[in-house]
Every structure is written in structure tokens, then in C-alpha cells.
Amino acid sequence: MSAVAHGPALATGTLLGMFSAYSGWVIGAALLLAVVSLVTAIRNRPMGALILAGLVLVELALVVQAVIALPKAGQVTEQATFVGYLIGTIVIPPAALWWGRAERTRWGPAVIAVAAFTAGVMTGRLLQLWDMP
Amino acid sequence: MTTGVNTGPGRVLVAVYGIFALAASARAGVQIAAKFSEAPLAYSLSAFAAVVYIVLTVALARGNERLAVAACLIELAGVLVVGTLSVVDSQAFPHATVWSGYGSGYLFIPLVLPVIGLLWLFGTRRRGQG
Numbered sequence: 001m002s003a004v005a006h007g008p009a010l011a012t013g014t015l016l017g018m019f020s021a022y023s024g025w026v027i028g029a030a031l032l033l034a035v036v037s038l039v040t041a042i043r044n045r046p047m048g049a050l051i052l053a054g055l056v057l058v059e060l061a062l063v064v065q066a067v068i069a070l071p072k073a074g075q076v077t078e079q080a081t082f083v084g085y086l087i088g089t090i091v092i093p094p095a096a097l098w099w100g101r102a103e104r105t106r107w108g109p110a111v112i113a114v115a116a117f118t119a120g121v122m123t124g125r126l127l128q129l130w131d132m133p
Numbered sequence: 134m135t136t137g138v139n140t141g142p143g144r145v146l147v148a149v150y151g152i153f154a155l156a157a158s159a160r161a162g163v164q165i166a167a168k169f170s171e172a173p174l175a176y177s178l179s180a181f182a183a184v185v186y187i188v189l190t191v192a193l194a195r196g197n198e199r200l201a202v203a204a205c206l207i208e209l210a211g212v213l214v215v216g217t218l219s220v221v222d223s224q225a226f227p228h229a230t231v232w233s234g235y236g237s238g239y240l241f242i243p244l245v246l247p248v249i250g251l252l253w254l255f256g257t258r259r260r261g262q263g
Contacts, residue, residue: 080167084159092155096148103144111148118152 016130019068023123026061030120033058037113040106047100047108055112059093062119066090069126082129089122138257139196146253149246150190156239157183157231178215179230185211186231189250202254209247212236216244 033054040051066086076082096115100108139147161179169176185208192201216235236243 078163080163081159084163088155088159092152095151099144099148099151103140105141107141107144110142110145114145114148114152 015072019072019130020127022068023065023127026058026065027120027123029054029061030058030116030123034113034116034120037109037116040109041113042106044106045109046104046106047112051109051112052097055093055097055116058116058119059090062089062093062123065123065126069130072130076129078129082126085122085126085129089119089126092119092122137196138198138201138254139194143193143253143257146250147190147193149242150186150193150250153231153239153243153246154183154186154190157186160231175230175233178211178232182208182211182215182231193250198254198258202251205247205250205254208243209251212243212247 033051036054037047037051040047066089069086070083073079073082073086092115096111100111100115102108103111137143157179161176161183164176164179185204189201189204189208191197192204212232212235215230215232219230219233231239231243235241
């Protein structure tokens with residue numbers, strides 16, 4: 001999960017290390033939520049408190065990540081893309097919750113699974129952008 | 134109630150299209166704002182793809198079947214044409230668009246999505262009539 005090759009930069013090295021460690025947990029949490037949601041959908045159950053709580057937790061973690069990373073956007077080569085991904089990660093879970101909650105069938109959690117997977121992948125892309133010289 | 138195009142599995146389809154609308158718009162926006170002169174054709178197609186995804190998301194979410202079918206066909210044609218062009222003439226597409234390499238940068242989802250969309254749209258239509 002944190003198989004990101006670290007650059008030789010010393011000053012930003014520790015910061016990147018901290019960021020990638022935290023983001024590694026965020027990716028793990030998002031993918032775990034995606035799996036739980038997918039299993040719920042396969043078992044033909046509507047969305048329950050577990051998925052709701054998980055989604056809120058992942059969203060909070062993503063907001064913290066954005067707050068940490070946003071001021072550092074200046075150090076990244078692909079600035080606009082980096083900021084776009086940060087905004088995307090915090091916008092997608094609430095949108096999915098709003099869209100998925102209205103569906104009281106297995107397809108509600110299926111929507112959440114798609115959103116959680118996307119948030120995880122986008123966090124991975126953030127790490128790659130951060131690491132790019 | 135469950136026969137609508139925007140409920141049940143259709144809800145997941147809207148979610149996936151919404152994410153692609155977001156991704157394609159953001160990508161096209163960055164490309165056009167930062168380096169449009171580098172590859173005007175590729176970036177214009179990028180913007181066109183974004184518009185198609187936005188139209189599809191809205192049409193599917195609002196249950197506008199006719200518009201959704203038309204947009205799905207345009208999307209399928211787009212991914213096939215741009216995918217082929219990007220393979221044959223890679224010079225014209227130095228930077229990837231959503232549809233380059235048949236959507237290989239996005240797990241080939243852009244290639245599969247319009248097919249699933251059309252199957253879903255025609256499936257609900259048949260169920261609705263029968």
C-alpha cells in the first residue's frame with residue numbers, strides 16, 4: 001500500500017514520509033469500506049449503520065488529509081491536478097451518501113462501494129503526484 | 134417504482150458516470166487552462182468527452198431515456214474513434230485523454246461503460262413494456 005518510492009529530497013522527505021504513512025491508512029480505510037459495502041450489496045442488504053459510520057469516518061480522514069496537503073500544493077509539479085484530486089476526494093463521499101441513501105436495496109451500498117473505491121484510488125494518485133519531482 | 138432507469142442498478146450507473154464526469158471535466162479543465170497549445174485536438178476531444186459524461190449523468194439521473202441512449206452511442210463512438218486514433222497516431226495524442234488507448238488509463242471502464250449503459254437502458258425499456 002505504501003510502496004511509493006521516496007525521492008532523495010531530505011527536507012521534504014520526512015514530510016512526505018508522514019503524509020504517505022497517513023494516506024496509506026486512508027487508502028486502507030477507504031478500500032475496507034468498499035469491501036464491506038460490496039459484501040453488503042452481494043448479501044442483498046440495504047445500507048446500515050456500519051456503512052454510514054464507516055463513510056463518515058473515511059470522509060473525516062479525507063478532510064484531515066486535504067487540510068494537511070492543501071498548503072503544500074505549491075511544492076507539487078502538477079499543482080492544479082493535485083488540488084483537483086484533493087477536492088474530489090472530499091466531495092465524492094457526501095455525494096455518494098446523498099445518492100445511495102435514497103435506495104433502500106442492495107444498490108445503495110453498491111453506490112457507496114464505488115465511491116469508497118474511487119476515494120482510495122484518488123488518494124493513491126495524490127501520493128504519486130506528491131512524489132513526482 | 135423499480136422499473137425506472139435511475140433506480141436499482143441504474144443508481145450505480147449514475148454514480149459511476151458522475152465520477153467520470155467529474156474526472157473528465159477536471160482533466161480537460163487542467164489541460165486546456167495550462168497547455169492547450171501543446172495538443173489542441175486531443176484537449177478539445179478531452180473537453181468533448183467531459184461534456185458527454187455530464188450529459189449522460191444528468192440524463193440517467195433524471196430518467197431521460199432517449200437522451201441517455203443518444204449520449205451512450207456518442208460515447209461508444211468516441212471511445213472507439215479516439216482509442217483507435219491514439220494507437221495509430223500517437224503523435225496527435227501526446228497526453229492522455231479519458232478515451233486514449235480505449236480508456237486503458239481508467240481500467241478500460243470508458244470502453245465497457247457505454248455497453249453496460251445501453252444494455253441497461255434497453256433492458257428497462259423492454260421490462261417496462263412487457
